[in-house]
Amino acid sequence: MLNLAQFWPFVHPALAGAGLAAGAIPIIIHLINRRKYRRVPWAAMSFLIRAKRRAARTVWLEHWLLLLLRIALIILLGLAVARPFTNSSQLASLTGGRGHHIILLDNSLSMQAIDAKGVSRFDHAKAYVDQLLESYPENDAVSLITTGYPAKAVIGHPESDRRVIRERFNALQATQSHADFLGAVSSIENILDTVDLPRGSCSVHVVSDFPSSQILGAKREDHVKQSAPGTTTTLALQRLADKLAQSSHELTLLRIPTSDSENIAITELSLSSPMVAAGFPVQVSIIVNNFGSAGGRGLTLTLRRGQQIVRTEMLPTISPGQQSEVSMSLLFQQAGHYMLEASLNPTHRDALPIDDSRRLAVEVAARMPVLLVDGRRSSSWLSGQSGFIAASLAPELLYEQDTTQNRNTPIQHESLFAPNIVDPAELASEALDAYPVVYLCNVSRLPPEQWSRLTDYVSRGGGLGIFAGDLLQVENYNRYGFADGKGLLPGEMQTVESTSNRDEAWAIVQGVLPHPLVKELMSLSDSGLFLARISQYLPLKLRPHADVVLHMNNGQPLMIASKFGQGRVLYMASSGDMAWNNLPAKGDYVSLIVNSTAYLAKSQGTHRTVVVGDTIVEPLIAAETALPAHVVDTNGTNQEGQYVSHDEALAYSFGPVTNSGVMSMTIGTTSRAFAVNVDAQESDIQSVSSETLDQAMSGRVRIEDMQLGVHVRQSSLASAELAPYALLGVIALMLTEILLAAWFGARRQPAIVARAR
């Protein structure tokens, strides 16, 4: 295919053409001037003829010299504006230096997409870079960076040894990780900062498929939850362009041809509830995206639990650019560690088969213990706050209490939650880490060391619920719980607001944006929450970033949620029993308590689902710290991990993980399975057009479409702008023209002098 840039090396070829055409302007002016003359009758023609004959040679020379200078001046100016470029190596060799070429090769997952002939984008890119390397002059230095996360400086210095360059380049392979342009750009900046490069002697080639999700941002961010902001790539490249421009170096983006990019991928496999317990059904949500421009028919989705096929479903046709969400109910009979895998059985050709499956590590708990600290622990279940909450979490306890009158007797429970009610004084003896959720119910005050324990517990991922009550000592809570905005409380406690008139009691109203915790309840117009009346509450003066879960009709928040460290805090401004409100008498009270507990619950096992490029980390309990540990990677190979400090505790880690699949970490005799998925962002393999890429880069870089089967174009080689040199030439020509014109003029006898003779 004929390439214009090969024969016409200009950034703006049309301008260059116009510049050449403009070279005719002096000729046209000359011809017009020749036609514009005055007619003068003249007697002394013989003198005139002889004079002209004598001056003819000089005049001809002067005319043509000035004309040629003016033509050259205008053409050169036009070409300079069109920004000519040439091989920077040649330029460097002309100026006595040597060129330095930095190749940034994208080897992220999207580069594994294959075309109709089964050749991957990465193979195309390598073939092209191979030609680039061949084309470089022998003395030029080369650096090589890859973008697969984490970005790697394969050759992080100017390397001139062709053998070394070849060895390292040939060993490059595509990865399953996402593109880390930010890290790659940092590596290039590091090279530029550490190596003393003459101005204009360096060229950077970025060879990539430039997926639109990375250049334009995750436009399908509703579907691609794990996507990093795509503009990070754009910003990184723009930053690189700016830095290179400061030293007159050049950045060229080489776009891999991506004509065949059909891809259907599972972009999400998740559970609807963070709490998974044996015997309780849980909803599994699977999202399938069609990133291609066709297909999407006759897809079969299979869900496996371990090796066992749990469900198989035919998916409806998914239009290009659309998604399909499938929800399945799943029941785990026994507690333990499970591996879920959703996979597609496509009936069409798929450019990127690796994202047709997705895995999820699930930890199924037998029970979830909940610690209820009650400031006024009552013998009757329905008279204390903890009683109401415990009854909501485990209704069978209420039945047991009624029949045995002994609430502490162990029985065969069927509820997910196992509430344990203690006095404030007993809190010190409880191991908080054993409870995913701790509630403080009308607790009057806590000693500083208990506040400190709770703070540490929540910051490490624990959940803390606080219910107000008549016993609360505001000063104690504000001093240690709020701690001038640095503590657990989502706001500073104020004074109790109350009304004795039943008609003046406050009601719960629907907020503008319902909090996820109560979104489902708020969607029901006949929810019991709206019927409840609040007669007393202890308000908070909210600190920033605190979320209001429930509003009252006086505009005051009733329930407030906030994050603290890795955990969450929930504050209920009214009581958990019937003392300050009649909420427990309403049907949705139980749902509110269960949802709140689920919201606060420390997620179990979610850290065991990672994406390629992440490091797997497993916190160790004290008994495990002395046990031998190892990791079996996705290829079944034993790997040694390392012990690291994680959340102020010891953990065993391995990574970054390079391949998707299932890994297992064995500590002593216990194994934990890790699900490793590819980054869903990489599944969107649709590339941006050159025009869009140019717009995204604000026109600051040269962008070229790689043409397969065509040798490396001269313009694709490390190139350097010639515009500054052309402008210098323009100035030189201009000065020459002015001086020559002045000299020629001085040689002529002016008319005024002649008149004076």
Next chain:
Amino acid sequence: MTHDAAPTTSTLPPYFDPRVLANLHGLELRARMVVEGFYAGMHHSPHHGLSIEFADHRAYTQGDDLKHIDWKVFAKTDKYYIKEYEQETNMHVLFVVDCSASMNYRSSEAFLSKYEYATVATGAIAHLALRQRDYVGLALFDEHITEYIKPSVRHHHWHTLVRAMSNHERTGGTSLGATLAELGERLSQRTLVIVISDLFDDPERIVKGLTQLRYRRHEPVVWNLWDQAELTFPFDGTVLFEGLEQSGELVAEPDAIRRQYLEEVHRFQNDMRTMCGRQHISYSVFDTSQPLSVSLTSYLAARSNRLRQRSSRVLR
């Protein structure tokens, strides 16, 4: 004599100023104006007319009247010489006026064309000469003599001359050399031949014609007329020059060839001046923008010069 020596226009009476003359219609009126002005100026002139003209010395012989002995020569040579006088005969003056097409040229800044200037000067001087009872003739020529009026001293002869100059067409080229040769054949009396032309002919042929006149004991005087534009070449831009004597057209940039043109003009004038000087022929350059008094005084100077030359030859 050249116009370099001419008085400035501002100090002259207006009769000589071409600007004034240009406003007068008719050659006769213009010529009379000049003559009247010239006479007004002569009241202060030291020149007085001569009726007896010294002719020669000869050795004293017996019988000669002693009062004719030149005692001054005797004192110098100790020999007796008799002074011989001859009654001054009336002089023959022939005006040879160029009426070729090139004489029509008048630049935009000039007030008279070269031909108009020539005829006014001729008319004025003819008037003067006729008053002095000189014989005045006229030859108009371009490529050959187109009109010839024999020298005459008759009262109405001046009008004849003026009419001839006024009515003559000017369309041909210039061939002065051939014209002068032809004139030499025609003139029988010793004649003061005043050639008034722009001399756009081959200088050698011109001088050859003049020399032939000289050999025939005539006294040629050359007045070379130039328009001021022809002496300065004051054009700019691109100009198409149209030749007045079927010499074609020429596109040129005056700025580029001005120096070469002026060199050619000066070389021509120098050549003419040198060649005429060798033949003792008076050659003068006239700028038509300059006052006519220059040409009148030039004529009188030429007349008196001839007399002085005769006198000096006797004394030697």
